[in-house]
Amino acid sequence: MNEQISDLSSSPQDLAAMIAVQPKAVVSRTLINKPAGTVTLFAFDASEGLSEHTAPYDALVHVLDGEAGVRIGSQEHTVGAGQIILMPGNVPHALKANKPFKMLLIMVKA
Secondary structure: OEEEOOOOOOOOOOHHHHOOOOOOOEEEEEEEEEOOEEEEEEEEOOOOEEEEEOOOOEEEEEEEEOEEEEEEOOEEEEEEOOOEEEEOOOOOEEEEEOOOEEEEEEEEOO
16 A cells, blocks of 8 residues: 655654554555655554565655664664664665564655
C-alpha cells in the first residue's frame, strides 16, 4: 500500500505515529515527491522486507522504531531506533525487519 500525503502540515509531526505496522505486510506513505527526491515512511511487520535491488540514487534510512537487518553490497548491518544508514546509489541493497520496524527513507535524486 502506498499513500501520498497531499497536505503535509507545516507544524511539528510525530513521524512514527503517521504510519502503522500491518500484519505480514510492508506499508509505505509518501510524504514528499519532488523531482529532486522523495521522503517516504515505511512500516514492516517482523520478517518482512525489501528484496535485493539497486537504485540509481543515494538513499538515507532513518530508523524510527524497531530493528532491521540491512545488506549493502556484501556487508550486513543491524540498525535500530535512532540510527541512520546510507544506501549508496548503484549498490545492491536489501532490508529485512528483525521485529516490527518503522523507517523514514530519504532519496536524493539531484
